Amino acid sequence: MLRVGVIGTGAMGVNHIRIYHEMEDVELVGISDIDEKRVKELSDKYETEHFTDYMRLLGKDLDAVSIVVPTKLHKQVCLDALEAGTNVLVEKPIADTPENADIMIKAAKAANKALMIGHIERFNPAVIKLKEIIDEGLLGKIVSISTRRVGPYNPRIRDVGVILDIGVHDIDIISYLYGLEVNKVHAIAGADIHPFEDHASIHLRFDHDLTGLVDTNWLTPHKIRNLTAVGLEGVAYLDYINQTLELHDENWIREAKVDKAEPLRNELEYFIKCISTGEKIHSNGENGKHALEVCMAAIESYKQEKTIQL
Template sequence: MINVGVVGTGYMGENHIRIYSEMEDVRLTGISDPNSSRVKELAARYDTLPFADHKKMFEKIKLDAISIAAPTTLHCPIVLDALEAGIDVLVEKPIADSVENATAMIESAEEMDRHLMVGHIERFNPAVLKLKEIINSGILGKIVSISTRRVGPYNPRIRDVGVILDIGVHDIDIISFVYGMKIKQVYAVAGSDIHSSEDHATVHLRLNHEYSGLLETNWLTPHKIRKLTAVGLKGVAYLDYLDQSVELHDDSWVWKAKVERAEPLQKELSHFIGCSRDGTCPRPSGEEGKHALEVALAAIRSYREERMIEI
C-alpha cells in the first residue's frame, strides 16, 4: 500500500485528491492547504486527514508519495520540505518560478535519493502518445514544423504567473517531447491587456537549423481551443487535445487514427505511483520540467527585450 498526500486543494489539487481516492493499493493519508475550511471539507468528503500546514502533515503521518498543486511561487520550499522528509514528489507544472529554484529541487531529489516528477499532464494525453507513435513510425516522413494553439477565456484564479507559464508551457514541453530534442532559441511577441503579466503570446521555437515550433496562447478567446499541427514531408497530422483525436492527411487520403480515450491525469498519477512503488524513474523528470521552464522564461524575456533568446 502506497501512502499518498496532496498539498494544495484548488481546482487541480482536488482532481489529484479525487483520483488518488479511487486508486487501488493507494491510501490517501492526508491533504494540506492554508484554507482550513476548504481542506476540512475535502478531507471529510474523501475520508482523509486535513492539515493547514504541510510541515505538520509530514511530521504527523507517514507518506511515501505526494502531489504538490500549490501556487507556482510556493513549489520550491514545499518540494524541498517533502524531499527532506523522504517523500517521492510529483509537482505540478511549471516545476518552479525560477531556474535556480528548479535546480535546487533537482539537486535535493538526487541527494535524498527520491523521485521528482513534473506534472506536464499533456504527456499523458492519449492523442499525444498516438501522435508520437505515428511520427516514430515514419508515416508522416520527416517532421519539419509543429504549431499549437492553446487559447480560451481567462480564469481569475491565475494570479501569480502569465499565460506563457500557466498554459503555454504545456505546448513548449510537448513540442520538445514530440521532436525528441531540446529547444535552442526562442522569440516571442506578447502583451498584457487584462492581466498583470502577459495574457496573449505568440512564441517561435527553434530546435536546430531544420526544426521549428510555433505556439499561440491567450486568455482572450471566449471559447477553449487546444490543437496541434505536425507537418511532415509525407503528410500532416492534426491533433485535438480536448477531443483526444488525431487526423492524418496526405496527397491521397484523410483518415483518423484510433485513439483510446482516457483521463490524462489518471494516467499521470498511475505512472507516478508505479514509479514510487517500483523504484523506476518517472517522466517527465525534473530536468525535463526545468527545460520547459527555461524556455518559457526565455519567451517572457524575449518579448520584454524584443529579441531572440538563446537557451
C-alpha cells in the same frame, strides 16, 4: 499499497485528491491546505485526515506526495517533502525560477527520490498516440509543430502571464514530440487585460532546422486546444480537448484510434507505477526546468524585442 498525500486543495488539488481516493493500489493518507474549512470538508468527503500544516502530513511516513500549491511555494514544499523521504510530484511549472528548479532537482538526486513535474498534456491519450506515430516514422521526418491554446481569462490567475500559465504546456509538448530541447526563442506578446502578458506568439528553434510555433491567449471567448505536426510524408492534426488525431497524406485521411481517458488519471497512475517499479520518469525535473527556461526566454524576448539563445 502506496501511502500518498496531497498538499494544496485548489481547483487542481481537488482532482489529485479524487483520483488518488479512487485508485486501488493507493492509500490516501491525508491532505493539507491553509484553508481549514475547505480541507476539513474535503477530508470528510474523501475519508482521509486533514492538516493545515503540511509538515504534519509529511510526518505520516508517505511514499509519495502531490504538491499543488502556488508556484512560488514549490521549492520549499518540495525540499521539505524530499527531506521527509517522500517521492514528489510537483504541478507545472516546476518552480518560479530556473535556479530554484535546479535546487529541487539536486535535492531529489541527493535524496534518491523521484521528482516528477505535472506536465499533464504528455498524458493526454491523443498526445500519447501521436508520440507513438512520430517515433514509428509514419509521418516521415517531422519539420514543424504548431499549437493553438486559447480561451477566456480565468480571474484566479494573477501571479503569472499566459506564457507561464498555459503556453508552457505546448512548449513542453513540442520538445517532447521532437525529443529535443529548444535552442532559440523569439516571442511577440502584449498585456491588454492583465498585469502580465495575455496574448503571445512564440517561435521555437531546434537543431536540424526544426521549428515550433505556440499561439496562446486569454482573449478568445471559447477554448481551443490543438496541434499540427508537419512531416515529410504526412500531417497530423490533434485536438487536445476531444482527444482526436487525424493523419493526412497524399492518398488518405485517417483517424487514429485513441483510447480516450482523463489525462490527470493517466499522469497519476504513471507516477505511482514509476515509484513502484523504479521506472525512469520522462516528465522529470530536467524537462520541467527546460520548459521553464524556454518560458522565461520567451518573456525576455518579447520585452526586449529580440531573439534569445538558450
